[in-house]
Amino acid sequence: MSADDAAFLASLAPPGRSPYHRLNPLTKAVLASVESLGAFLIGGYLGPIAILALVVASAAVAGIAGRLVRISLLLTLPIAISVVLVSVFTRAGTHILFSIGPFDATSEGVDFAGQTLVRLLAISTSIGLFGLTTDPRSFVLDLERRGLSSRFAFVALATLEAVPAMVERAGVIQAAQRARGLDTEGSVRARLRGVLPLVGPVILSSLTEVEERSLALEVRAFGRPGRRHLLWRIPDSSSQLALRAALLFLLLVAIISRLAGIFPSLP
Amino acid sequence: MAATWVRALVALVAFVVVLVVGINVVGAIDLTKDPNTGVPVGFNTIVTILAIGLIVALVVYLATEYAQTRRFDSITSQFDTRTIVLIPIAIAINIILGQTVSAALKIPVYLDSIGTILVGVLAGPIAGAVTGGLANLIWTYILPAPFQSPYAAPFFIVAVEIGLLAGIFGRLGFFRSRPDTPPARLAIGAAVVALIVAIIGIYGFLPFYTNAETNVFQLLFFAQPAEGVPAPAPVFVILGWLVALLLIGAVVGLIALLAIRRDLGAAYVFVAGLVCGIVSALISFPISSVVFGGVTGSGTDLLVAAFQKAGDDLGTAVLKQGLLSDPIDKTVTYFVVFAILGALSRRFIARFPQGESAIGLAEA
Numbered sequence: 347m348s349a350d351d352a353a354f355l356a357s358l359a360p361p362g363r364s365p366y367h368r369l370n371p372l373t374k375a376v377l378a379s380v381e382s383l384g385a386f387l388i389g390g391y392l393g394p395i396a397i398l399a400l401v402v403a404s405a406a407v408a409g410i411a412g413r414l415v416r417i418s419l420l421l422t423l424p425i426a427i428s429v430v431l432v433s434v435f436t437r438a439g440t441h442i443l444f445s446i447g448p449f450d451a452t453s454e455g456v457d458f459a460g461q462t463l464v465r466l467l468a469i470s471t472s473i474g475l476f477g478l479t480t481d482p483r484s485f486v487l488d489l490e491r492r493g494l495s496s497r498f499a500f501v502a503l504a505t506l507e508a509v510p511a512m513v514e515r516a517g518v519i520q521a522a523q524r525a526r527g528l529d530t531e532g533s534v535r536a537r538l539r540g541v542l543p544l545v546g547p548v549i550l551s552s553l554t555e556v557e558e559r560s561l562a563l564e565v566r567a568f569g570r571p572g573r574r575h576l577l578w579r580i581p582d583s584s585s586q587l588a589l590r591a592a593l594l595f596l597l598l599v600a601i602i603s604r605l606a607g608i609f610p611s612l613p
Numbered sequence: 614m615a616a617t618w619v620r621a622l623v624a625l626v627a628f629v630v631v632l633v634v635g636i637n638v639v640g641a642i643d644l645t646k647d648p649n650t651g652v653p654v655g656f657n658t659i660v661t662i663l664a665i666g667l668i669v670a671l672v673v674y675l676a677t678e679y680a681q682t683r684r685f686d687s688i689t690s691q692f693d694t695r696t697i698v699l700i701p702i703a704i705a706i707n708i709i710l711g712q713t714v715s716a717a718l719k720i721p722v723y724l725d726s727i728g729t730i731l732v733g734v735l736a737g738p739i740a741g742a743v744t745g746g747l748a749n750l751i752w753t754y755i756l757p758a759p760f761q762s763p764y765a766a767p768f769f770i771v772a773v774e775i776g777l778l779a780g781i782f783g784r785l786g787f788f789r790s791r792p793d794t795p796p797a798r799l800a801i802g803a804a805v806v807a808l809i810v811a812i813i814g815i816y817g818f819l820p821f822y823t824n825a826e827t828n829v830f831q832l833l834f835f836a837q838p839a840e841g842v843p844a845p846a847p848v849f850v851i852l853g854w855l856v857a858l859l860l861i862g863a864v865v866g867l868i869a870l871l872a873i874r875r876d877l878g879a880a881y882v883f884v885a886g887l888v889c890g891i892v893s894a895l896i897s898f899p900i901s902s903v904v905f906g907g908v909t910g911s912g913t914d915l916l917v918a919a920f921q922k923a924g925d926d927l928g929t930a931v932l933k934q935g936l937l938s939d940p941i942d943k944t945v946t947y948f949v950v951f952a953i954l955g956a957l958s959r960r961f962i963a964r965f966p967q968g969e970s971a972i973g974l975a976e977a
Binding site for chain 2: 386421432433459462470476498505508512513545550554555557559560
């Protein structure tokens with residue numbers, strides 16, 4: 347193993363900054379999924395708020411509570427404004443709190459908006475915590491060791507590279523088009539006219555690259571049958587396995603009781 | 614070729630059998646609406662039966678194929694190296710355009726499925742479905758913060774449907790360019806499209822938008838509202854005229870396009886995009902209203918607010934909004950993909966698993 351390989355492996359599983367960072371990526375992914383699905387399945391206020399508290403507490407353990415709350419508030423803000431405006435002012439209801447012009451704010455609308463907001467916050471914080479504490483590459487490679495097809499692993503990892511690469515390509519093409527006199531900072535009309543000379547070359551040049559890349563992969567035996575054997579593993583433990591099984595079991599029970607209509611309706 | 618049709622037929626029969634058995638076992642489906650979200654209570658049951666039917670159909674198809682050929686070529690052939698390399702780039706196109714367009718323009722066009730549709734057309738329905746599903750999962754779980762969106766994963770099933778449909782339309786040749794079509798056939802094509810739009814408009818849209826307060830369509834198409842029905846609110850009169858203008862404008866635009874480019878392919882793409890948009894709206898409205906309270910944070914939320922203000926419950930309001938904006942979005946997206954396919958070299962396209970049948974090189 348060369349020095350480069352050793353450095354790569356070390357970067358995949360760095361000595362975690364906190365116990366939460368050190369959890370196996372799959373455990374963190376299951377936690378995030380069960381928390382966000384749970385917030386949705388339980389409904390009401392108490393369930394999502396309890397989950398929100400749990401997630402923020404986990405984030406505090408990981409030492410990133412402030413950052414997590416900031417990021418998820420930022421992600422939720424545009425949709426939250428819509429939820430509040432649409433539900434509070436237009437949802438049908440009998441208890442009118444106050445009126446602005448033709449729009450009556452109803453207590454039913456406020457109630458519905460409140461429930462939706464706590465649910466959305468629970469979803470965005472639990473997913474956000476996963477994103478902030480997990481290196482996506484280690485998650486994908488861990489899944490591959492557990493049996494995910496190497497082709498899907500390639501797709502996931504290549505997307506990770508492709509998105510920033512395409513943003514960069516768009517920047518280069520924009521600079522090139524401006525050098526040819528394209529107006530990208532003028533009025534709205536001028537900018538709209540600039541969209542096509544920008545988007546067209548970005549998409550077409552990215553697609554043309556498929557040719558070179560697939561040839562490069564083929565000569566490196568990408569299409570050979572059989573499994574890849576990975577020489578390393580991300581630490582996992584039997585207690586984490588038990589935790590994942592318990593969480594998934596709870597989720598299954600919640601889904602089935604919800605479908606059967608025997609799930610208790612919490613406030 | 615005959616073997617393929619046998620497989621498809623067997624799968625179709627299995628699907629119908631599951632539907633019939635499922636509906637009989639379940640009995641009457643509860644269509645009363647949930648008071649909170651406005652989505653019919655029986656919707657879970659319907660979706661479960663449909664999902665089981667689709668899975669059974671797929672399994673039966675594969676079992677028949679295995680019995681015939683001892684291999685699963687119909688799936689594995691859709692995932693050659695070239696397709697595997699195309700998928701990440703397609704997902705990146707989805708994410709980047711989806712984020713910039715919906716955030717920047719605030720119009721009811723999202724353009725977040727160009728890549729999915731491209732893969733579906735070039736590589737096949739299964740590859741398209743996988744691309745759509747992976748795109749939404751990666752958007753939520755794999756991408757780091759500036760690009761990550763926690764709200765993509767719930768719409769995973771819609772993305773799968775979009776890729777699947779695009780693959781089927783691609784295989785049926787809907788994306789073929791048909792240059793220099795004789796004027797007579799162009800006229801027939803335009804008439805057929807206008808007829809399809811009219812049928813969808815009258816039978817698909819009118820029933821949804823005619824209730825006591827939003828009965829603009831009665832006003833528009835049947836001169837006067839019936840006795841005793843109050844006149845619609847002015848905002849819906851304007852909305853109704855806008856929709857009518859939009860439909861007429863779309864058909865006129867398409868006819869102009871047919872006349873100028875003399876390419877009948879545009880008519881096929883238009884119809885395919887319309888169908889895809891309607892199916893997407895039907896699948897996404899329960900997700901949107903149950904998980905997100907019916908809003909997306911974009912300009913279309915105004916429509917939801919307007920319909921809800923007029924007395925619709927949330928589910929109906931979201932469905933009406935979706936049936937207006939999704940067909941526009943998907944038709945535009947289909948035309949973008951059609952343009953991209955036209956700009957790519959034929960040699961490049963022909964090397965993808967479904968490339969030849971998608972753009973019609975097989976007969977050339």
